[in-house]
Amino acid sequence: xxxxxxxxxxxxxxxxxxxxxxxxxxxxxxxxxxxxxxxxxxxxxxxxxxxxxxxxxxxxxxxxxxxxxxxxxxxxxxxxxxxxxxxxxxxxxxxxxxxxxxxxxxxxxxxxxxxxxxxxxxxxxxxxxxxxxxxxxxxxxxxxxxxxxxxxxxxxxxxxxxxxxxxxxxxxxxxxxxxxxxxxxxxxxxxxxxxxxxxxxxxxxxxxxxxxxxxxxxxxxxxxxxxxxxxxxxxxxxxxxxxxxxxxxxxxxxxxxxx
Numbered sequence: 001x002x003x004x005x006x007x008x009x010x011x012x013x014x015x016x017x018x019x020x021x022x023x024x025x026x027x028x029x030x031x032x033x034x035x036x037x038x039x040x041x042x043x044x045x046x047x048x049x050x051x052x053x054x055x056x057x058x059x060x061x062x063x064x065x066x067x068x069x070x071x072x073x074x075x076x077x078x079x080x081x082x083x084x085x086x087x088x089x090x091x092x093x094x095x096x097x098x099x100x101x102x103x104x105x106x107x108x109x110x111x112x113x114x115x116x117x118x119x120x121x122x123x124x125x126x127x128x129x130x131x132x133x134x135x136x137x138x139x140x141x142x143x144x145x146x147x148x149x150x151x152x153x154x155x156x157x158x159x160x161x162x163x164x165x166x167x168x169x170x171x172x173x174x175x176x177x178x179x180x181x182x183x184x185x186x187x188x189x190x191x192x193x194x195x196x197x198x199x200x201x202x203x204x205x206x207x208x209x210x211x212x213x214x215x216x217x218x219x220x221x222x223x224x225x226x227x228x229x230x231x232x233x234x235x236x237x238x239x240x241x242x243x244x245x246x247x248x249x250x251x252x253x254x255x256x257x258x259x
Contacts, residue, residue: 042066046060049158059112060111062112066107074101076095081216123164125158127191133151167186167192173223182223197243238254239257
């Protein structure tokens with residue numbers, strides 16, 4: 001299971017615990033008398049990694065919060081987005097996590113180093129994903145085989161030369177019935193992350209909104225669906241789109257809802 005820690009949570013460590021899991025029938029027949037599912041409990045800090053282009057390396061802390069040993073593996077991917085905003089990940093050798101594979105005893109932590117191997121080009125932010133995976137192990141107990149359910153974190157990594165900045169510009173389009181789509185384009189040189197949208201009428205009445213956003217990398221145009229506040233179709237006309245980003249900034253765009 002791949003998780004992306006929320007950047008809106010105040011604690012710097014991201015925690016995920018799988019309480020229950022459904023096993024495939026093939027696994028059920030292979031393990032007698034009855035299998036048990038278990039997932040490791042671990043945290044990664046920080047959940048979003050920022051580096052300046054002059055930095056050679058940064059520290060990341062992995063913590064095993066469970067009572068069994070965990071084996072972890074990390075890979076670095078160059079992170080781009082397609083024209084529709086879908087993520088495009090390609091395995092990269094631009095950076096390395098040292099060590100890339102480690103064992104964490106129960107209730108322990110280890111600090112690892114994420115290091116850059118190549119210089120960063122000036123003018124635009126470089127974006128990567130650090131994916132930390134748990135390597136599952138099947139453990140025999142007295143009465144059953146306990147299957148380890150693998151967990152993973154996908155952590156964004158931003159390497160920023162001096163002077164890069166975000167520039168998010170948003171408009172509104174007619175979406176499905178009872179919805180309006182906010183279309184945002186990042187015209188800047190650093191990532192943007194809208195996290196909250198509110199569409200108001202010219203008179204200030206709330207028409208639609210959404211608290212689900214996402215990353216918009218430089219040069220990418222991405223749409224976000226807003227549901228009508230009243231449950232009724234949104235009438236055409238002038239409106240204001242209020243967009244709040246992860247850095248606390250709030251922008252208001254004058255938009256026109258089409259027929």
